[in-house]
Amino acid sequence: MSSTVRLREVGSTYGGLTGKTKADFGRGDARFVTFLEVINSTRLSGRALEQVQVKKGERQNSVKRGDVLFNGSSETPEEVALSAVVDFDPNISTFLNSFCFGFRLRPDAAVDSTYLAYFFRSTAGRSLVSSLAQGATRYNIAKTKFLDVELALPSIERQREIVEWLKDADDLIATLERLIAKKQAIKQGMMQQLLTGRTRLPGFTAPWRETTWGDVAGTISSGSTPRRSRRDFWNGSIPWVTSTELKRGVIRRIPQTITEAGLLAANLTIWPRGTFLMAITGLEAAGTRGSCGILGTAAATNQSCMAILPSEYLDTSFLFFHYLLRGEELAFRYTQGTKQQSYTAGVVRTLPIWLPTDINEQRAIATALLDANAEIEALQTRHEKARAIKTGMMQQLLTGRTRLPVEAVS
Secondary structure, eight states, X not given: OOEEEEHHHHEEEEEOOOSOOGGGEEEEEEEEEOHHHHHHOSEEOSTTXXXXXXXXXXXXXXXXXXXXXXXXXXXXXXXXXXXXXXXXXXXXTEEEOTTEEEEEEOTTOOOOHHHHHHHTTSHHHHXXXXXXXXXXXXXXXXXXXXXXXEEEEOOHHHHHHHHHHHHHHHHHHHHHHHHHHHHHHHHHHHHHHHTTTSSOOTTOOOOEEEEEHHHHOXXXXXXXXXXXXXXXXXXEEEEEEOGGGOSSEEEOOOOOEEXXXXXXXXXXXXXXXXXXXXXXXXOOSGGGTTOEEEESSOBEEOTTEEEEOOXXXXXXXXXXXXXHHHHHHHHHHHOBXXXXXXXXXXXXXXXXXXXXXXXXXXXXXXXXXXXXXHHHHXXXXXXXXXXXXXXXXXXXXXXXXXXXXXHHHO
16 A cells, blocks of 8 residues: 655755865764765765864764765755665764755655665656755755655565665675775786786796887777768778777777778778777876777777787787786886877887796786686676566566556456
């Protein structure tokens, strides 16, 4: 059985910290829930609280278990009033940041606070509150309008059952995130050991040497862009890669394609599967300095990608992991330009590399790291699916479109 309630009938709102200056934060014995924690989490664990000084006698609103916290403003209407429930036992000196407000249920309300937090993260809940947002460059929600929101709620027992289902989904997602972080740390440690020769794989004793990319690579060359005004150059059968696709992995999805006419007009080369690609322009930001990838299918590239082919002295999968490890450092030291940091083919040929002289050892190292990559990618795929399933559960269970088995029978 469901019932319709208005939020002001079952609870009340309160504001965050007031009268604070910059000097009050980062010190003191009190703690507060941050703005980022509210917008990034549905269930707050209390692990990310920050310090604030609150003097004795100040009138501030303490946060309590079961309170549902909302951000009061955002740059878009769709992100106003994102919900997070206090899922821990805060002490009396725990407060809320000044950019958020809290909602506290009455003791006799037949409403589960965690259910509310999940609901206001669902499509239906977002639609309700985003329609109340007001503003031009920044959007706000008035607490009086928020309290006028009407909700159709199932019985408290059904709310709690739905919450348990969604908590199980959250726990699976969190477990996968921890596994991914652990595997990534292991892989990073493997790279530090195997790509520097500190740890050798069994059966390999040949020496390592420091040389340059130009001395060991096959071909080193960039691509170009066919004329955009020529429709007959585009949407053909030849994949065409830009630096956007260089996401430090195997490049399988290539959204843009060119025709044979475009390939010939731009004097492009179709690089084979396994070619190493690296971004060579727009490398100012640290996050872009190691942008690279391995072609998972034959493709041409634009001028922002440098293609490096293997040789009898260099395995490109080894080079890929070498660049993952040292790409940002190399870009910082070797890129040129004032307005835009870039590589040239000539500079790329001078980049240093430390590698086994035995190419079979290079391949063995790359295989070990590719196996680690495959484990991480499999976990990331499971993580994406788990998040999609949870989103679907929220859309179905929190709107009554799908009933839990017990509810359907009853």
